[in-house]
Amino acid sequence: MSEQSIIFFDIDGTLLDHNKEIPASTKKAIFDLRERGHEVAIATGRAPFMFEDIRKELEIDTYVSYNGQYVVLRGEVIYTNPLNPDALKTLTERAIEKENPIVYMDADDMHSNVPEEHEYITTSIKTLQVGKFPSFDPAYYQNREIYQCLLFCLEGAEQQYEADFKDFDFIRWHPMSVDVLPAGGSKANGISKITDKLGFPKERQYAFGDGLNDVEMLKQIYNSVAMGNGEEEAKAAARHVTKNVDEDGILHGLQMVGLLD
Template structure:
């Protein structure tokens, strides 16, 4: 194996428009695992939202890992051991909540297998539910319903409004936490210094590898640091322009088994 770690974003990268891993891509990843590669699923999704894909790829049998909440948590999937986690500062949560209320944006959190929000009918909240296959539970007060020490909150809204919201929130709390768009309609609200690259660096050190041993795949803004870190950073054909511009290679789209194509090309020097 030319690369002993394969880091994969999920939505728009590993999965197709139905949020499924196609048989061809699954076959390529199963072969890579059998040949000694560590599969690392690196997503902004909560851990519960990644679990079905982790199980479908059987990464528990081959020493795979889940990086959820954009790297806010790292879980060794074989044992379900949480080997790293970080949390939002408690005092910024009220600032985020009040901002969302004032601007009329949806704000959501996660509780076990559920998404919790005061705005369950927001179409982008419903998209988060669809992506993660998690039920939405309407609550009257998000501040009172959040689990202690959340790793991430998500703000949603029209893409044109989210650009301004990202800027304003960065000014409000950017010195205490990180604020960035993972999709045009999603703003990730996570602990400061948490991104996929930093968490991958931690994990690679734990398993005795370096960034040069890793190939990484992504399509969105929150994948940029991961692609820059990797020995080779692969952007999907459907990636946003900024990601394609920074990538070492642009593969086929997520609808065309782009992950499988690049694994064959760079890990096995063959074409599918």
């Protein structure tokens, strides 16, 4: 394995361009990496059912989903980290008081605690272009493992939740929504479950990302690359910064770090 590396790619704004499409240069680069013997993986905040089509298109069966809470290595689940159920119940009660909808997400599906289409939910989830919206089931979080929630509130409103719910981390991914994760859970932690199992030294670990939920990953991974279209915090955390995703940013970044010619 001395020359083999593992490369983790975020999805939105990294593998997918602003039209939610995989640039041709990116797809070719992924297959070129694999032909050279490298391990290619995904590290995303999305649920597994939200990027099955991407995995099939790119022939990837190793991934970190839910920002590190559900980890799959070559088709096998090797790590899960669900939300604390008691704390989630209390969070739900608080969110109802504040009229902030919640979407509960497990490995297979997602359901909201509001019966009608809510502006915040429809507006934010539409940006993912996954062709799926949560149905109504306010009790979905009960008696099952929930790996991530979407809490719908405007920017700044999450600060009180952060102060009151130490079991959770709140990471904004949209002006109308934040991810709710187990405290300390991150893509970086999920990635370590894979790299430790496969035995990759840090010098042979690479990661590409663009968002706030990529910051820990970009700090931890030795060869980290932020997209040119990324958040400033992501760029500051990364060792390298490549071009924008729609300017062949993945290919350029892989050439920059010497994985492709």
